[in-house]
Amino acid sequence: MSKICLSIVFNHKFEENIPKLRKFYGDRFSTIRYLSPFSRSRKPDVIPIFEASVHFQGYFAQAFTHLPKDCEYYVFCGDDLILNPSLNESNLIEALNCKHSSYIKYLNPIWEHSFAWHKFDECNQFTEKEYTVPYQNLLPSRKELLIIYENHGLKYRNLGFHNFQGIKEKGITTNRIKSGVSYFFRNGNKRFINYPLVEGYSDFVIVPRSHIELFCHYCGIFAAMNLWVDAAVATSLLLCGSPIKTENESNYIGTEYWNNAAIRERLKSANNKLDEIEKLFKNNELYIHPIKLSAYN
Secondary structure, eight states, X not given: OOOEEEEEEOSSOOGGGHHHHHHHHTTTOSEEXXXXXXXXXXXXXXXXXXXXXXXXXHHHHHHGGGSOSSOSEEEEEETTOEEOTTOOTTXXXXXXXXXXXXXXXXXXXXXXXXXXXXXXXXXXTTTSSOOSSOGGGTSOOHHHHHHHHHHTTOOOOOSSGGGXXXXXXXXXXXXXXXXXXXXXXXXXXXXXOSSOOEEOOOSEEEEEHHHHHHHHHHHHHHHHTTOOHHHHHHHHHHHTTOOEEOGGGSSOEEEEOOOHHHHHHHHGGGTTOGGGGGGGOOTTEEEEEOOOGGGOO
């Protein structure tokens, strides 16, 4: 059995849910920490964080000093992302096929996204403005960065025709054409990206002990630079040097809902009872996100 530190990340200071989370996870994980923004709690398992939740990679950096150092893996999990009750400290790493590796749902090179992607300009212009952080002395050079990416099978290319098609749902659409024309109108023929980034789903991440310190270090740098969290966490995983497993290499699939009506329909059979949440899960479902525990008793 691998000793795991489950670190639960609160977007907001809502510590009323901590007893519910203890009840839900307490028998399954021996070490649990609650990363709570602007907390004044003195409980040993609550780690006060002073960072905006939109940059919650900073939570990881601030928490590192307070995390136990004798765990083999560190799991960072959103407070409203509920893990399948069948998964625990004994079987989680094997279930996700990530022994000696980190885990993240996916890794998407941002230079492959469509012009219409909501973070396209923000992420592709990273390092182009003035920063008070001396990042040139703290981050790998662009050349070093691209070598790291290539070692993970991610080969950089300048912006071009492929950005009219996107990643997840490939195809040229009117919106992508308009966004591409607008991009080149604003930026001329700029196709070169100064500091290419990778993004991934950051509400559930696993990092092995061998790489947790460097991962948190890079997360802290990116937090100080106000980088979008999904780019910060995924890029930090790559920079820390850990092997990385993704969802398509495991037998479990996480479920996210972005529509309020859809998540209400999915959760209604639990009748807002904590003890009924277990019945919601399919056998190979890693998690359901979001489940707002404030509505459960």
